[in-house]
Amino acid sequence: MPAVENTVLICAGGACISAGEKSVKGVFEETLRKYSLENVVRVVETGCMGACDLGPILVIYPEGVFYQKITPENASRIVEEHILKGRVVEDLLYVGDMGDLRERPQEELPFFTEQVRIATRNLGVIDPLSIDEYIARDGYFALHKVLFEIGTDDVIEILKKSELKGRGGAGFPTWMKWDFTKKAEGETKYVICNADEGDPGAFMDRAVLEGDPHSIVEAMTIAARVIGAQKGFVYVRAEYPLAIERLTHAMKMAREYGFLGENILGTDFSFDLEIRIGAGAFVCGEETALINSIEGKRGIPRVKPPFPANRGLWQKPTLLSNVETYANIPPIITNGGEWFSKFGVEGSRGTKVFALAGNVKNTGLVEVPMGITLRKLIFEIGGGVPGGKKLKAIQTGGPSGGCIPLELIDTPITYDNMKKLGTIIGSGGMIVMDEDSCMVDVAKYFLEFTVEESCGQCTPCRDGTRRMLEILERITSGEGTMEDLHLLKDLGENIMATSLCGLGQTAPQPVISTMRYFWDEYEAHVKEGRCFAKKCKSLTRVVISKEKCVGCTACSRVCPVEAISGSVRTPHEIDPEICTRCGSCLAVCRFGAISKVSP
Amino acid sequence: MSVEDVRVTVTRIYEDISGQSLEEGDILINTLHAIQDHYGNFIPIEAAEVLKELTGTPLSKIYEVLTFYTMFSTHKRGKYVVRVCKSLPCHVTGGQAVIDALKNILEIGFGETTEDGLFTLEETSCLGLCGVSPVMMINDEAYGNLTPERVSEIIHEIVSRERSE
CATH class of the missing domain: 3.30.70.20 (Alpha-Beta Plaits)
Known part of the structure; x- marks a missing residue:
């Protein structure tokens, strides 16, 4: 068999697949066979490379030439020109702002070069179906360290020094969660991964599960060792079939290699994982609702306390973290807590994956040190707003968050700063909106979502959000009064104070926040029957x-x-x-x- | 399908799944998924009765779960379930025009099935493909960067494939 001369990485992240990656790969491989090149060119499907708007993407090594927006029609040309004749196909290269062609944008563009990839370290780099490639990138080294070199208290100490906080939204210190569950009494304990990513505009968990499933298997096994759990569950949304498929495969391989199952790496430690699939309920992202759903019940939140660390799944001590949090664990353990905490700023250490979506030029996933300004994230890395339009606001934190107006764009992104601005980092979704977005319409949009997704258990959330939506509908159809605006604010504050779970307590946030920064828009709807963005159809x-x-x-x-x-x-x-x-x-x-x- | 058919099928699916599971009592949702897959996009209501006997779970609890989750349906759905994303990232990048186009082309509204039984149109929460919004899923297949024209192509492709079969 001849030696492989070229390795071709094709991005098989969810976004590239939905943009036609499968047919591109089909044509590409067919052309390779046509020229009998199938043995000298190795084609690897990787996880998400991050730059969703450029998909489908294909990178050819050793040169590292990056081809973008490939169609089945021109996939064969890459084989015929680049591989066969050594000529770069110029019209499929990345085109810079000045019309300049970039052969290797991954080494040049801020979108790639400004990133510090820890949780997403393997995304777009390895074949997610290959456990060997994961191991080659230091995979399962951390598990080995925890089993043979350091004690479980050392792990907690490392996490404490790293200052890692939960990346799912609430931002609770991870080491405390591990410590509470470790100290909780009980023989039987569980580890759960919350992969019920539901915030509109957030898709990093999907990308990690699809692109680097072993990082989750490894992290959960480490967690189990530390807290003393025997079983674990990954709760994945049914909307993510590819993630389920790749994770299932990773678990199977990990068992074969002795990283999961009975007597892991020859020790007396045994732990196994199972996948539980959601069935389309946003509220199941709330930890206690998720636990109820795993137990085969309606996904409604429980009253806290008791917290899952003491009484979680089947009333047993349970450690529950989200995908991105787990993905950070192995490199933190391998490299040490100080290594992680040197990224970021006081109170917000390490890196965070942000999902850029909406009216932004470079959509996709970026992992950057915390404390970066919104301006840098949106304009330098994200490339700004396309079509010569003006930025109006950035929505963060999904239906639990708020909108940040253009004037505050120089704010560094930290947990505290976001709170001061009346929003949250949440899971890291950043929905960029240009001047064509109406802020009242956006608020209404989120309320429609909450009304739809409220589990119905407590009155403030079930009925209150519905009343808020009715008021917003009056306003956007030109029938609102000034009294409505005050009622809306009052009602929102009430719901936040009296709801049972995080969903209800934050549901009015998109309204309260847009009223805070865009009061003039609300007023114009009511007093003049005017929609600035010309979005509200009745006006x-x-x-x-x-x-x-x-x-x-x-x-x-x-x-x-x-x-x-x-x-x-x-x-x-x-x-x-x-x-x-x-x-x-x-x-x-x-x-x-x-x-x-x-x- | 007769009640007896459902009984045999559901029992087989349940036994298959409980054989793979590490825990007892948590397999209701997984079983419902498998039943729905088996019948192609819906769960016959008789299945609840069978599950009651198999699991010992009260019927009310089974109905509760069956009706709480949006992905389960007790009504027969089309061969292709079109689930279009209604989240904000899709909304600000032309999602409404895509939704309008789907309704126009299929001539149905949300929750409805075309007369030929091919398509059911549903809305979904975020599909996590915001980088290529607007997006939709047809069964397990996702489609991104949608425009009304692209939607029309995709639907017509499925229709002509179905007709030629």
Whole structure:
């Protein structure tokens, strides 16, 4: 067999797959076979490389040339040109802001170079289905260290020094959780991984499970050793079938290699893992609701205390952390607590994975030291807002968080700072919104979500959020009053004070926060019936300028509800009664004659 | 399908799953998933009765679980369940136009099934593919960077594949 000359990494993260990675890979491999190159070119499907907007992505080594936005049609050209003739296919390279071609953006662009990858260290680098590649990157070294070199108290000490806090949202010090569960009385204990990632706009847990499943298996085994657990569960959302598939495979391989199961690495320590699949309930991301769901019940939160560390799954001491938190554990144990805490700033140590989504040029996942400013994250790393539009706000922390306006963009991202701004880091979702987003509409959007996802157990959340939504619906349809605005605020504060679980206690946050920073928008909706962003349909009309319209009929042909009338070469008109403000006509008008107006 | 068929099938699925599990009493949700997969996107209501006998769990508790989780359905759904993301990242990048297009092309609303029994349209919470929003899933397959045109292509591709079979 000839030696491998090229290794080709294809990003098989969820986003690239949904952008057509499978057919690209199919064509690529077929072309390799056509030229009998299948033995000299090794094709590896990796986890998420992070740059979702560039997908499908393919990187060819040893040169490290990065091809982006590949289609099945041009995948064969990469084989024929690059591999066969050694010529770089220029039109598939990354194009910089100045039209410059970049062969190796991973070594040049801030999106890649500003990152410090700890939790995501193996993403896009290894084949997630290969345990050997994980081991080659120091995988299972930490487990070995915990079993043979250091004691369980040493592990707690390392975690304490690392100052790692839970990355799922609440930000509770990880070492304390481990310590409480370790000290809790009881023979039977459990370790659980919360992979019920549900915050809209957060997708780092998905990427870690899909791209580096062994890091979770290793971390949970270490946790089990430290707290004295025999069994563990990974609770994964049913929405993530690929994550379930790759994790299942990783668990099987770990058992074969003796990292999981009976007598791990020949010691008397035994531990095994099982996957439990969610069934579409956001509230199950709350730890006690998740525990109920594993027990085969309705996923409704329990009253705390007792906390899971003392009485969790089947009333037994249970350690529960989220995916990203676990992913940080092996490198922290291998390299020491001080190594981790040298990243970040006081009170917020280490790195955090952020998911950039919405109106931002470079969407995807980035892992950066905490304390980075929002400006650097959104503009330097994220590339700013596309289409020459202006940034309006950044939504963080999902339905439990709030919106940060442009004026506060120089704030360093820390747990404390975010709290002061009336939001949270949460799981790390950053939804960037441009000037076309209406903040009242955004608040309404989150309330719709909460109303839908409230488990119904306690009244403030079940009924209160519904009343809030009704008020917001009045406001966005132009029927709100100033009294409504005050009622909305009052009601929100009440719900936050009286709800049972974290979901209810934070549900009004998107409303309270947008009222704090965008009060003028709320007022304009109520007093003038005006939506600044022209997003609220009842307050907006689509009109055709008589002067600019040449009567080309493009708009009337595309209108799905036939609201546009007019004959060829005469100005057209839109019937506001029929028009649904979908904006299809705006997109096709080549004369700039159609616009949205709000009084 | 007769009640007896359901009994035989559900019993087989339950025994299969309880054989793989480390714990007892936590397998209800996994079993329901397997039953739903077996029947293709829905759980016959008779299955609850069978599970009651097999697990000793009160019927009310089984119904409770069956109806609490949005992914379980006791109504027959289409061969393809289209689940379109309604979360904010998709919303701010043109998600509404995608939803409108799906409703127009399939001529159904959320929770409805096309007359030919091929498609059921549902909304879903965040699919975690925000980097390529707007997104949807059709059964286990995810589709990103959607536009109304792309949606139309995808649906028509499935329809023509189904017709040729």
